[in-house]
Amino acid sequence: MVQTVVAQQADISRQSVSNHLAVLRDRGFVKEPNTEIELTAGGLLLLDVIESCLQTVSVEELSSLTRSDHPIGVLRALEGQPYRLSELESAVSSSPSRPTIGRIIKTFTEYGWSQDNGGKQQITPAGTRALNAYVDLATAVEQLIEKAPWLQRLPKEDATFPIPELADAELIISTPTRPSSVLWTALKLYDRQTSRFRGFCSIFNPVLFHAYRGLLELGIECEAILDLPTYVEAAENPQTQYVVHGSTYSNYQPLVLDRAHTLGIGIYDTRKVAIGAYNESGSGKHIAMIVTSNERLVEWGINLYESYRAQARSASELEPKRV
Template sequence: MFQEQGLVNGHEDGIKVTAGGLLFLKVIENCLQTISIESLSYLSRSVHPFILLQALTKHPYRLSELQTISSDLPSQSTIRRILATFAEYEWVSDEGGLQRITATGKDVCFAYGELCTAVEQLIEKAPWLQRLPLDATTFPVAALVDADLVVSNPRNPASVLETCLKLYDRNISQFRCLCSVYNPVLFQAYRGLLELGIESEAILDWPTAKEAAAGRGTRYAVRSGRYDNYRPLVMEEPQTLGIGLYDDRKVAVAAYNEDGNGRHIAMIISSNDQLVDWGSELYESYRAKARPASEILLE
């Protein structure tokens, strides 16, 4: 089941946790700071308790009113049993027949709701998280709700390339990228930003830099003297990640499952401030390891 949900990957040398699996452990740990294992198990057993708890966060209800708030709720006797359990956990109190949620109940409802959202996103974004490096998991999982997912596969191999081309934006003032896949079409398209005078910086991993330097139409990508507004950097180790930062308002992060050739790419695109900040910090961590292209390649 863990492998089906992208929480672990099978390898020749055994089972390895993915970025999604690592994040799953983190969100469970965060949830358990508010909810005990016993009460978490109780909430996870059925959808009915959480529906009732969410309803009580809005305002108090009488028992006779609760069954009408949702078509998904069970019989009144079952609701009564659920409320009795809530009372044992001190999540609700009975005030003259009104079921009122307590401060503890509100905290539990919020924490469990956050957990549900996180798990949904871990499953939905699994193709990306399966490929994301483990050291790149410092973002809040709930922020992925605002992210679009694009996956390249044998049935649709050009989907990510097409999306990258659509992200080309001549109205930005700054563009930064980490590139670990050599694609002449993409290189030629984004050269337009340099021609427009937009401040740009690119970090290429070593295999990509070598291919770019060998291509007549892509040689510019490793030459710092060609454009005053462009700074090329090179990392000496091959990478499995791509980052595109469009000013400080949009980020695209692509992850590959093999060095250099970019097979089966998965990418997220987001304008969520938390993900943009994460993407910028991630980019800077790679930048700190890179060197000017002129120090590595003969121009």
């Protein structure tokens, strides 16, 4: 979608659209390949968390809460205990003026978020629900922005994880000044204590292959899914043919996804996962990866791997003409 179409559908000026898109692009929620605007995985997740918040509060109420730091500060203070208006001035960390507090309380009363109780303002159940909805939204947005380099590259259809759990994930990014940071992390993840390793690889990297060959030499159960370009390169290189031949090691099963991809997955037993995403099919440039032992993210990573495994086939079944 181009900016002109966005302006028409949103019924706002092109300049406003341009300004908003600049912010969304800076936060990693949209990208513009070939002059067209499209949502990233983070952008899609952002829509989901906003829609979830709007099931509790209206657009007008959310706008009122986020207009400045004062409204949410007042609501947080009231969650702790009732306050007189004169007491709120010092109870709120953003230090709003007394007239500002008065306007905020008036709005809260209109929304049914607070009520007078013996001269003190007290939060209502509706106010608590509004506060919780805002906190959930703010927490999710914080993680979506923090993990934006990864989410910009992650296939949108794979963004099915619980967002709050991302706080337990480490983000590693390769850049022009640190091109090997992700590879180095992947090498450090090599663990002889692993009893079962599963991986999905979309980049031909002999260094990484040879490092993880050590697991095969130790007799550890291993399985790898290679996308098609990676399979072809590995099969054509005499030094890496063991990666595509299941007969080389009895404890190893290679599988092939019959297309190019931009994803990497490493599963270390059921205790840790590493999920990498790339800019272009097989190029391996500007990789972003998360590493986590969070149980829910590990479960998501395993399910993600299994979804690609269901689409793959044994390397031994691949037609000879593809080699």
